[in-house]
Amino acid sequence: MQPVAWLAMIDARWKPGGSLAEPGERHEEYQDLRCLLLDGAVERSNELVALAECIARACMGEDHLWHDLGLPSRAELSGLLQEHFSRLALLNVGGMRWKKFFYKQLCEQAGISVCRAPSCGVCALYGECFGNEELPLFGLAALV
Numbered sequence: 001m002q003p004v005a006w007l008a009m010i011d012a013r014w015k016p017g018g019s020l021a022e023p024g025e026r027h028e029e030y031q032d033l034r035c036l037l038l039d040g041a042v043e044r045s046n047e048l049v050a051l052a053e054c055i056a057r058a059c060m061g062e063d064h065l066w067h068d069l070g071l072p073s074r075a076e077l078s079g080l081l082q083e084h085f086s087r088l089a090l091l092n093v094g095g096m097r098w099k100k101f102f103y104k105q106l107c108e109q110a111g112i113s114v115c116r117a118p119s120c121g122v123c124a125l126y127g128e129c130f131g132n133e134e135l136p137l138f139g140l141a142a143l144v
């Protein structure tokens with residue numbers, strides 16, 4: 001799907017002029033995420049820059065990234081990233097949740113680790129990084 005079609009699906013809150021478009025105090029974090037995405041992009045078009053900026057902003061949302069972006073499920077977000085940010089998406093070999101994966105990449109680039117376990121397989125937080133990303137029942141109920 002073309003970047004412009006993905007942009008049309010994304011929640012307007014994150015787009016320029018949207019209620020959450022400005023990162024405010026989290027500007028540095030936003031810039032790091034934006035760079036991470038653009039470094040992994042397949043091209044540098046205006047539409048892909050706009051997509052990267054929306055995704056970087058939505059990473060600061062409270063919910064699953066796909067949900068905050070307004071996408072139907074994690075599968076669409078995976079499809080978007082694999083199609084247009086494939087150089088980055090290919091690094092997520094374990095299927096880590098995307099937001100966790102982005103922040104882990106930033107930590108690794110900075111030479112720091114927030115992980116206390118020696119590997120994911122023995123980590124008590126495994127479910128938080130790799131668990132399914134369905135909405136909790138109360139979340140679904142709130143949407144209907």
Ligand code: SF4
Pocket residue numbers: 104114115116117118119120121123124125126127129130
């Ligand atoms: S599962 Fe544990 S070790 Fe793996 S990325 Fe998450 S916090 Fe780090």
